[in-house]
Amino acid sequence: MKIGLVDADLLDGGTRHPNLALLKLAGFLNDHNIEFRLIESENEDISEFHLIYISKVFSFTKDPKFFNRSQEEKKGKESRFRWGGTGFYALNENEMGFRQYRSVDMMQLENDPFLNRYPNMRDGKEMGISMAHQMPFYDLYVPYIEKRIAAGRKKSYYKDYLQYSIGFLTRGCFRKCPFCVNRFENRILPYSKIQWFLSDEKDEKGRLKRPYIYLWDDNFLASSPSIWRPLLKELMETRRPFQFRQGLDERILAESPYGEEIAELLSQCKYHGDYIFAFDNWSDRPKIEKALKIWKRYNKKETKFYLFCGYKLNSNDDDLLLKDIKEIFYRIEVLMKYGCLGYIMRHEDYHNHELQNIYVQIARWCNQPAFYKKMSFWEFCYRNQTFWEERTLGLKVTPIKSYEEFIVDFNNGYYTDKKISLPLKTIISFLERFSSHKKELLRLFNLRLRDLVNPNLWLKSE
Numbered sequence: 458m459k460i461g462l463v464d465a466d467l468l469d470g471g472t473r474h475p476n477l478a479l480l481k482l483a484g485f486l487n488d489h490n491i492e493f494r495l496i497e498s499e500n501e502d503i504s505e506f507h508l509i510y511i512s513k514v515f516s517f518t519k520d521p522k523f524f525n526r527s528q529e530e531k532k533g534k535e536s537r538f539r540w541g542g543t544g545f546y547a548l549n550e551n552e553m554g555f556r557q558y559r560s561v562d563m564m565q566l567e568n569d570p571f572l573n574r575y576p577n578m579r580d581g582k583e584m585g586i587s588m589a590h591q592m593p594f595y596d597l598y599v600p601y602i603e604k605r606i607a608a609g610r611k612k613s614y615y616k617d618y619l620q621y622s623i624g625f626l627t628r629g630c631f632r633k634c635p636f637c638v639n640r641f642e643n644r645i646l647p648y649s650k651i652q653w654f655l656s657d658e659k660d661e662k663g664r665l666k667r668p669y670i671y672l673w674d675d676n677f678l679a680s681s682p683s684i685w686r687p688l689l690k691e692l693m694e695t696r697r698p699f700q701f702r703q704g705l706d707e708r709i710l711a712e713s714p715y716g717e718e719i720a721e722l723l724s725q726c727k728y729h730g731d732y733i734f735a736f737d738n739w740s741d742r743p744k745i746e747k748a749l750k751i752w753k754r755y756n757k758k759e760t761k762f763y764l765f766c767g768y769k770l771n772s773n774d775d776d777l778l779l780k781d782i783k784e785i786f787y788r789i790e791v792l793m794k795y796g797c798l799g800y801i802m803r804h805e806d807y808h809n810h811e812l813q814n815i816y817v818q819i820a821r822w823c824n825q826p827a828f829y830k831k832m833s834f835w836e837f838c839y840r841n842q843t844f845w846e847e848r849t850l851g852l853k854v855t856p857i858k859s860y861e862e863f864i865v866d867f868n869n870g871y872y873t874d875k876k877i878s879l880p881l882k883t884i885i886s887f888l889e890r891f892s893s894h895k896k897e898l899l900r901l902f903n904l905r906l907r908d909l910v911n912p913n914l915w916l917k918s919e
């Protein structure tokens with residue numbers, strides 16, 4: 458018996474994280490000495506496998522070439538493919554259809570007839586896999602990674618596969634954001650205990666192979682204090698730096714009577730990397746500001762906010778595009794005042810509009826702190842142009858000019874014999890399309906962190 462495991466997102470080039478469901482499935486197979494391996498290319502000969510499990514997180518990921526879903530659906534029980542993961546149903550707009558698919562999908566491996574032939578060696582149930590209890594097999598991707606490194610990729614590119622223990626301490630949410638796979642969930646419940654996924658494996662020098670932890674919890678802080686308080690304590694007791702990868706819900710600091718306690722506890726943690734929260738909706742501004750006043754009093758470390766955008770954009774909806782872009786910058790303006798970073802998270806709908814490249818350029822600026830901290834969005838776009846003129850054309854140019862100065866050059870014919878770089882072209886096309894909003898857009902595109910940051914906002918008691 459040989460089992461093939463497929464990370465469809467990886468095959469389609471769309472991820473830099475291991476697939477946790479596959480790691481756990483591999484852990485179960487490993488517990489039973491059942492032969493398995495990761496299928497590394499969609500052109501592979503898969504005839505050696507008796508069963509193939511395909512997992513897909515992102516809905517934009519294409520199915521592997523060797524898998525034709527509709528044909529396999531016709532074969533029903535005879536199919537040797539098993540497929541699951543949010544990528545197969547996240548876009549289902551029908552509530553009943555979504556709920557049904559999700560509830561089947563969430564329990565799919567636990568109900569798998571093949572896996573249920575084997576006893577559970579980890580707890581949680583007698584036969585088959587318990588996804589919460591199963592220790593992941595963290596080396597699943599190692600042969601693939603070794604080949605990529607041998608082919609020239611840097612090892613650091615694969616750090617998410619190699620340096621972390623990974624799990625969910627809690628699952629669920631109550632916010633019901635319409636774009637989220639948790640949109641019909643109501644509550645947050647405990648899921649795994651840390652020791653169920655914490656790797657203590659050491660290298661030949663006796664150092665932990667996986668010194669960090671990352672957590673996929675949907676909304677950890679929104680769980681009840683009887684859940685988050687002991688879990689945070691346990692995380693601290695591991696003495697390993699940890700990180701909540703999906704971002705934490707900053708609004709809870711403003712909403713909860715325990716907001717100050719959460720801010721204080723989180724600030725005492727060995728947090729790995731930046732603290733990441735989410736500022737998904739402009740309408741949350743009052744709560745986010747209230748929470749930031751608490752957070753910044755306790756925390757000196759870099760704080761970043763995911764900025765969701767592009768959702769429900771269609772090809773001719775200029776009004777929504779303008780509103781969406783403005784609201785990105787309104788949120789950035791708040792973050793800059795509090796000395797925080799933004800990180801653009803685009804919903805794939807952003808592709809639908811012909812001016813979609815504005816999102817790409819905003820992300821290129823905002824998601825790279827070195828640019829975001831030093832220059833405005835306008836300056837970033839203009840600097841791309843002058844950088845090209847200096848490097849490629851060998852010209853001596855003024856690195857930064859205002860939009861008005863650029864227009865003077867443009868009208869004087871300076872650009873007649875020069876191409877205009879894509880970032881500059883993009884921002885100009887956007888300003889032209891929305892010329893009646895140009896004044897406000899230019900104000901937003903010229904926001905700079907160093908002009909706006911104001912410690913009095915959080916240091917002064919109100």
Ligand code: SF4
Nearest residue numbers: 630632633634637675
């Ligand atoms: S707060 Fe986060 S996890 Fe909860 S529904 Fe919204 S996007 Fe999903």
